[in-house]
Amino acid sequence: MQDKNDQVIARLAKLDKLREMGLNPYPHSFSRTHTSKELLQSKSDLLQSEEVVRFAGRVVRFNRKGKMCFMHLKDRFGRLQVVAAANMLQDDYEIVKLIDLGDFIGVEGSMMETQKGEFSVKASKITMLSKVIRPLPIPKEMIDADGNKTVFHEFKDIDTRYRKRYTDMALNDEVRDVFLKRSKIMQSIREYLISKDFIEVETPTLQPIYGGANARPFTTHHNAADMTLYLRVAPELYLKRCVVGGMEKVFEFSKNFRNEGMDRTHSPEFTGLEFYEAYADYNDMMVHFENIYERACIAANGSTKIQYQGKEIDFKAPWPRLTVNEAIEKYSGLKVEDLSDQEIQVELEKRNAKLDGIWTRGRAILELFEQTAEAHLIQPVFIKDMPKESTPLCKGHRDNPDLIEQFEPYANGWELGNAYTELNDPVRQRELLEEQVNRGRGGEDETHPMDENFLDAIESGLPPTGGVGFGIDRMVMLLTNQQTIRDVQLFPLMKSE
RNA sequence: GAGCCAAUAGCUCAGCUGGUAGAGCAACGCCCUUUUAAGGCGUGGGUCGAAGGUUCGAAUCCUUCUUGGCUCACCA
Structure with a gap:
């Protein structure tokens, strides 16, 4: 040694x-x-x-x-x-x-x-x-008459604890508790979905073409086949292929990899859950989502209420539903429908916000939502009916051609997930994906590759489908009162010493 | 990517305006049959994150680098 x-x-x-x-x-x-x-x-x-x-x-x-x-x-x-x-x-x-x-x-x-x-x-x-x-470095503990525990010489160097998580877990019971809760949360999600007749599937991590989220991938190489492969950024496109294949209700716990910055809420590898249900729409998905969160919270904490960094949050279902426009109005008084493009831009400038890339009314509204409402969304709420520019994978809104049937659940000011009534019109799907390929990623030089096999699947028939994706790590952070994603991942990536 | 902060014994830390490294726990030796952070006596243990520089002399001052933390930016 x-x-x-x-x-x-x-x-x-x-x-x-x-x-x-x-x-x-x-x-x-x-x-x-x-x-x-x-x-x-x-x-x-x-x-x-x-x-x-x-x-x-x-x-x-x-x-x-x-x-x-x-x-x-x-x-x-x-x-x-x-x-x-x-x-x-x-x-x-x-x-x-x-x-x-x-x-x-x-x-x-x-x-x-x-x-x-x-x-x-x-x-x-x-x-x-x-x-x-x-x-x-086993610490000494003293428990006084009132049952309060004092720990002396606690092993607490953060860097060493992440690098030697085995020691950290062996010595710090709270650390092991977080991972016990993580296990209970995953189990409760799995039990819920299986009880609703969903099938757990596994789709490729190594993919010849990446997609399903607008993110930069990790690239690798398969020697024998001499081909470039990507680590998946999301399982979405494969799960939809499962629905095309007639599985109707599928879910996957998926390790996703994104070659982007690391900070308190972002890790290069993280666990997502996505589930898709044929013949359902985004309203049905909201019900699943709030049920899953409520049950997971009870599984981890025995209650629907948690304390997160001093804030009490109650995940009891059902959660309120607000459209993007309603949320903006609620927190700023602005009626987006009545504002001209010019006036929206003025409101953004008032808030020192600027739009990268191409200015569209929809993107500006989303930015205005982030500026005015997001920070207020502490208690769980579904924000729905995004402008159509938001994503190419979502179906248009049944009542308003400018919107799509997308929702994002929020709590603690965080976006917890993302869900759609899935787009299943193959002609429209091709148009939107081609647009995305041509546009590239909002102002950046990299382009999103076209997945012809996915389009072939959609052309072969995707039933009406609702789908949801969300981050397990962020969920565990909330439900275990942890401040950084590294505290809910067993062996977080660290730079070499 | 930017700013600020930190790195000293196995662990937790002290070390002032530069003078040659310190404590508690842990370890080693001895004593102790009901302890509870047990106690008593004694001993050893350090490339002061790394590399340069200033100086008679650097853990301490300066520069660069490494790693981590916090804040901000980026990231659906």
Whole structure:
């Protein structure tokens, strides 16, 4: 190993000693009779029966007292004290002398209470399960009479914690909790969609043509086929092919990759969920969306209400629906319908906003919405009926030719997702995609490639369909009160040290 | 991409206007059979993020770089 400090050397010496004693410091398994949670649950029975239990975990506290030693072992459910006394353990007490903080050990013994009343395993046998050779900066904790926990010398260097997430998780319970909640959130989404008869599918991550979102892709190369491939920016175009194929209701948890900037809410790889339902429209999708969010919130927090950075947000369904124009009027008093293009531009200038690329009335209205309304959208709300310039994949509005049937759910001022009554008119679809290819990406030099195979699919018949896409990471951030996307991704990308 | 801030022992930090590196925890040795941040006595541990520069002398001042954080910009 690279850096050998005194502590590593001391642990390697203990490792040798264990081997000299004829012990395997890395045995193949250990059968537990109880986890820490199970021991606590059967506390009174076990104290009475003096049944022999087998318990294992990582040593997170150590208090040697001559020929006696108190340890706390931590498993995934919590920590529990082990009392290791020389007269009980006989030869095994030699092992106790070679234990360091961070080691995994297994104990066998009966349950007891110490003089201070702490429920503990009275060890009659100790087994080293994994000798750790690198010191773990395990903090000391003090719990006062009121049950408040104070942590001393906490492992908190942010950079190191992301780079060594295994250590971070082992030491900081709150970190592991976030990922437990993430798992519960994903599970609740999956259960909801499956209960509504959706089929979970997997579509390509490596794609010869990328699409479905206006984003810059990562590029890679397949050697044997000698072809350029892209990591997907969104699964949308493939999921629609599934609907064309008759699957009717499909969803996918999709790792998406976008070769753009990184900040508090953007990571180059992130998880999206998209689902599509044949014979449904965007109104049906709003119902699914608010149900999914409400259930996920309950799964993670046991309530529809959360605190996010001091703000209370209630995800209880149903959520209000506002059109873009209604939202602008609500928060600025401006009636967009009555304003000329000129007047809209004046309102934008008043707010120091400028439009990159080609000026169109629709894009200007969207910009005005962002300037006036977005920051106010703390409680969950659906913003719907965007100007038609917004996206080429959405169907026109049934009542207004200037609008499309798109909605974006908002909460905490964040755009949480994006959904449409999907465009299924193949002639119109081709026109819009060709326009996009010709236009390139709003003022930038890169163009969006034309996906002929996707158009062929739409030409082969997409039923009326509603679709939704949203970011799981941002959802987990909200529902676990985390401020940065790195805190909800297990192993976030870091630059090389 | 811009501005500001930070990087010192395994961990958490101190180190003033430049004088040759410090604490607590952890580690090592000894004592201790009911501890709870256990305690007592003793010992070792550092390329002060990296590279240059100024100076008799740099952790400290200057420059550049690296990594991270915050704010802003970009990004449907």
